[in-house]
Amino acid sequence: MATITKRGKKWRVTVSTSKFGDNARISKTFEEKEDAKKWALESELAKNIGINLKSRNQIFAVYFENWVKNVKKNDVRETTYQNYLHVIPIVKNLFKETKISQLDDLLVQSKIDEYAENHSRKTTMEVLLKIRTALHYAYAHGLLATDFGTLVKTRGKEAEKKNIALSITDMKILRSYLLRSHRNDFEIMVLLALETGARRGELLGLRPEYLEENAILIRESISPTSKDTELKTKKSRRRVTINKEVYDLVKTVQVKENGYIFDPDGFQQSAKLRRLLNRLGLAQTTFHGLRDTHASFLFSNDKIGIDYISQRLGHSNIQTTQNYYLTLMPEKKHQQDADALDFLNSLSE
CATH class of the missing domain: 1.10.443.10 (Intergrase catalytic core)
Structure with missing residues (x-):
C-alpha cells in the first residue's frame, strides 16, 4: 500500500512499484494532502492492472527517442525512419522533462496545440501521428492505463495549397x-x-x-x-x-x-x-x-x-x-x- 507522510508543510507519497511488493519504490511530494491521496490511489489502481510504475517514471522524450531508434527503425522504410528522426527534437522541445506517468490526453493536446500555433495543420498531423503511435506502444507495454492518443486532435493552420493544377x-x-x-x-x-x-x-x-x-x-x-x-x-x-x-x-x-x-x-x-x-x-x-x-x-x-x-x-x-x-x-x-x-x-x- 502507498504511504503518505507529512514533511513540514508538504505531503510525500511513497508507492511500491510492484503489486506483489518489492524494494523498488517511487515517491512524489504534494502541497495538499488531497492531491497526495489522489495520486496514491491512482498509482495503486494502475499497479493492480499491471502498469509498470517504475518504467512510467521515464521522461517521455527519452522514451520516444529510444522507441524510434530501437523499434521503428526495424519496422519502416529508411525514408519513413528519417521522418521519425526528424520528430525527436520536436518531442524533446514540447515535452521537455515530462514523465510518462504525467501524460494524459489534456496534456498531450496542450502540447500539440502549442506546436500548431506556428505550423500547418498537415505538418502538425504528421507529428501527432508519430506521437500517437508511441503512446499506443507505451500502452501495449503497460506504461499507460489507457490508450488515449486517439482523443488528441489536430488543429493547426490550413496551409495555402501550392500543388495547384494548371488550367x-x-x-x-x-x-x-x-x-x-x-x-x-x-x-x-x-x-x-x-x-x-x-x-x-x-x-x-x-x-x-x-x-x-x-x-x-x-x-x-x-x-x-x-x-x-x-x-x-x-x-x-x-x-x-x-x-x-x-x-x-x-x-x-x-x-x-x-x-x-x-x-x-x-x-x-x-x-x-x-x-x-x-x-x-x-x-x-x-x-x-x-x-x-x-x-x-x-x-x-x-x-x-x-x-x-x-x-x-x-x-x-x-x-x-x-x-x-x-x-x-x-x-x-x-x-x-x-x-x-x-x-x-x-x-x-
Whole structure:
C-alpha cells in the first residue's frame, strides 16, 4: 500500500512499484494532502492492472527517442525512419522533462496545440501521428492505463495549397513549348511529369532499361533524405504509357554516370519549374503540381474511368485518388456550372 507522510508543510507519497511488493519504490511530494491521496490511489489502481510504475517514471522524450531508434527503425522504410528522426527534437522541445506517468490526453493536446500555433495543420498531423503511435506502444507495454492518443486532435493552420493544377490552357502552352522548344534535360523531365503524372522521385529513378517505346516502367524512387530507392507503395510499381514523340525526346537525354536518366540536381525541381513558368507567363505550381495537373486533365475526360487514373498514378486504392485528385480543371468546372444551370432551368419548361 502507498504511504503518505507529512514533511513540514508538504505531503510525500511513497508507492511500491510492484503489486506483489518489492524494494523498488517511487515517491512524489504534494502541497495538499488531497492531491497526495489522489495520486496514491491512482498509482495503486494502475499497479493492480499491471502498469509498470517504475518504467512510467521515464521522461517521455527519452522514451520516444529510444522507441524510434530501437523499434521503428526495424519496422519502416529508411525514408519513413528519417521522418521519425526528424520528430525527436520536436518531442524533446514540447515535452521537455515530462514523465510518462504525467501524460494524459489534456496534456498531450496542450502540447500539440502549442506546436500548431506556428505550423500547418498537415505538418502538425504528421507529428501527432508519430506521437500517437508511441503512446499506443507505451500502452501495449503497460506504461499507460489507457490508450488515449486517439482523443488528441489536430488543429493547426490550413496551409495555402501550392500543388495547384494548371488550367487546360496553361497545360497546352507548357506542353507545346516542352515538345518543340525545350532547352535542357530538366525541361524534358517536366514534360514527362506532365505526360505521366509520375512523382518526382519516380522520374529521378528512371533507368534506360525502364524505358519502352510507348511506356515508362516505374521501378525505383530517388529521395533527398535517403539512399533507399524502394517505391512508396506496392501499387507504385507500374507501367505508364507515353506517346512516341515523348519517348523520342527522353531517348535523347544522356544517361548519367550513376545509371539514371535524370540528374537530381540538388532536388531543386520546383524552383527551376517556377522560373520556367515565369518565363512562359504561366500560372505557378510546384513540381508535384504537374502530377495534379495530369490527374485533373484525365478527370476532365468523362470517358476515362477513375480506376484507370488510380492505377496510372500508382495509388494504393481508388479512395486515395478520390481524396486527393478530384479537383476539376477550371475550364471543366465552368462548363459543368453551365450544364448544371441549364439542367435546373429545364425544370421550368
